[in-house]
Amino acid sequence: FFGCQGGDQKIDEPNEETRMDWWRDARFGMFIHWGLYSIPAGEWKGTTNHAEWIRTTAEISLEEYDQFLDDFNPVEFDAEAWVKMAKDAGMKYITITSKHHDGFGLYDSKTSDFDVMATPFKRDILKELADACEKAGIKLCFYHSIMDWHHPDYLPRRGWEKNRSTEGAEFPRYVDYMKNQLKELLTNYGEIGVLWFDGEWEDTWTHEEGVELYDYIRSLQPNIIINNRVDKGRQGMQGLTAEGNFVGDFGTPEQEIPDTGLPGIDWESCMTMNDHWGYNKNDDNWKSSEELIQNLVDIASKGGNFLLNIGPKADGTFPQESIERLAAIGNWMNVNGASIYETQASPFEHLDWGRVTQKQINGGTRLYLHVFDWPENGELRLGGIRNEAIQASLLSAASTQLTIRRDEDALVIELPKISPNEIDEVIYLDIKGEPDMILAPM
Numbered sequence: 001f002f003g004c005q006g007g008d009q010k011i012d013e014p015n016e017e018t019r020m021d022w023w024r025d026a027r028f029g030m031f032i033h034w035g036l037y038s039i040p041a042g043e044w045k046g047t048t049n050h051a052e053w054i055r056t057t058a059e060i061s062l063e064e065y066d067q068f069l070d071d072f073n074p075v076e077f078d079a080e081a082w083v084k085m086a087k088d089a090g091m092k093y094i095t096i097t098s099k100h101h102d103g104f105g106l107y108d109s110k111t112s113d114f115d116v117m118a119t120p121f122k123r124d125i126l127k128e129l130a131d132a133c134e135k136a137g138i139k140l141c142f143y144h145s146i147m148d149w150h151h152p153d154y155l156p157r158r159g160w161e162k163n164r165s166t167e168g169a170e171f172p173r174y175v176d177y178m179k180n181q182l183k184e185l186l187t188n189y190g191e192i193g194v195l196w197f198d199g200e201w202e203d204t205w206t207h208e209e210g211v212e213l214y215d216y217i218r219s220l221q222p223n224i225i226i227n228n229r230v231d232k233g234r235q236g237m238q239g240l241t242a243e244g245n246f247v248g249d250f251g252t253p254e255q256e257i258p259d260t261g262l263p264g265i266d267w268e269s270c271m272t273m274n275d276h277w278g279y280n281k282n283d284d285n286w287k288s289s290e291e292l293i294q295n296l297v298d299i300a301s302k303g304g305n306f307l308l309n310i311g312p313k314a315d316g317t318f319p320q321e322s323i324e325r326l327a328a329i330g331n332w333m334n335v336n337g338a339s340i341y342e343t344q345a346s347p348f349e350h351l352d353w354g355r356v357t358q359k360q361i362n363g364g365t366r367l368y369l370h371v372f373d374w375p376e377n378g379e380l381r382l383g384g385i386r387n388e389a390i391q392a393s394l395l396s397a398a399s400t401q402l403t404i405r406r407d408e409d410a411l412v413i414e415l416p417k418i419s420p421n422e423i424d425e426v427i428y429l430d431i432k433g434e435p436d437m438i439l440a441p442m
């Protein structure tokens with residue numbers, strides 16, 4: 001049984017549903033990849049395809065990388081402005097890199113000298129974000145890398161790191177260090193929504209350590225949600241947890257959206273707006289706002305969350321292209337948010353005109369029909385459904401009643417000739433009971 005991903009077996013918990021509730025309702029969050037790597041902005045000695053992995057991909061020595069400390073001074077950083085952009089886009093939570101693989105901490109860590117306090121900026125970025133999030137009612141979440149290319153006790157080294165000795169390195173001491181950092185993060189910044197681990201795939205990290213870390217995090221904040229990369233059960237970039245006794249509360253598809261819904265499984269697709277997580281000044285391969293909105297809808301129609309990434313610049317601002325896309329998504333969400341928040345996966349998959357999300361209301365079901373491709377004949381067909389229809393309306397103009405008729409196994413809705421919103425006009429269709437599907441022959 002996939003639904004039980006193990007965490008609840010470890011800690012006695014009567015309120016499992018309650019713990020995940022806010023996250024399941026939220027559906028949409030902002031990922032933020034920010035750190036020293038934002039300074040080179042993806043460029044190194046004439047090569048341009050780098051980002052947060054630049055220490056590895058450009059093979060930069062530790063000595064050289066440490067020099068970025070002197071240049072990290074994001075004077076334009078404004079936590080409240082960031083949180084406002086997330087909130088205005090319709091996002092309910094922010095997951096920021098407290099530490100990425102390079103080992104640099106964006107906060108005041110007493111356990112490390114490789115943090116923001118060692119830069120000219122000397123401001124605790126996570127504290128400022130925590131305060132801004134609290135004010136705005138946004139959940140703050142931390143991405144924390146298990147893999148660490150900086151700490152002397154982390155093993156292994158990168159293959160090209162010939163001059164960094166492993167002598168005296170003790171991995172258990174690294175684990176203690178990481179736990180101390182996590183204790184700071186879970187003690188000094190209020191209630192944290194999610195701990196999002198990454199970099200768990202190297203051989204030094206074991207299932208036993210994953211279980212222990214999961215339990216440790218829950219002991220500090222019992223209601224926190226922890227992704228499946230804390231343990232060894234993740235299956236590649238597809239991201240879902242393998243069968244077995246693995247801990248972790250949700251699966252983490254990366255740059256992918258599952259083909260179908262996954263009943264009983266919690267998951268979140270994380271995705272970049274262009275081709276890099278960290279800021280890359282040469283990357284102009286931006287997804288359109290339309291594609292991003294339709295991705296959000298696709299994911300919601302399958303019961304998942306969408307964690308959409310921003311790679312801020314070294315001065316503390318978001319790239320203009322990201323700001324524009326957030327604003328466009330926000331415009332759509334202002335009208336159509338009800339078709340995303342607190343919805344569940346629908347049984348309608350692979351429709352040729354769009355996607356369907358749904359919600360239980362007044363003993364019946366409200367189906368949100370997301371029309372990506374407006375039918376030319378003005379008739380929207382929802383096939384394979386037995387239920388009696390009650391009413392249908394445009395979500396953008398709830399006073400317009402649309403005519404519904406039954407055509408054999410389909411409900412057919414008469415639409416206006418032209419779509420009011422070409423990206424995704426949402427029709428809500430109320431039916432009696434829960435969807436009663438006529439299953440296609442196998």
Ligand code: H79
Nearest residue numbers: 033052053054056057100101198199254270277
């Ligand atoms: O934090 C983001 C990535 O840095 C991290 N997870 C997301 C959320 C990530 N870890 N691994 N990967 C992404 C995939 C690894 C791809 C690699 Fe590569 C191929 C690493 C080195 C070669 C991508 C391409 C990164 C550098 C070049």
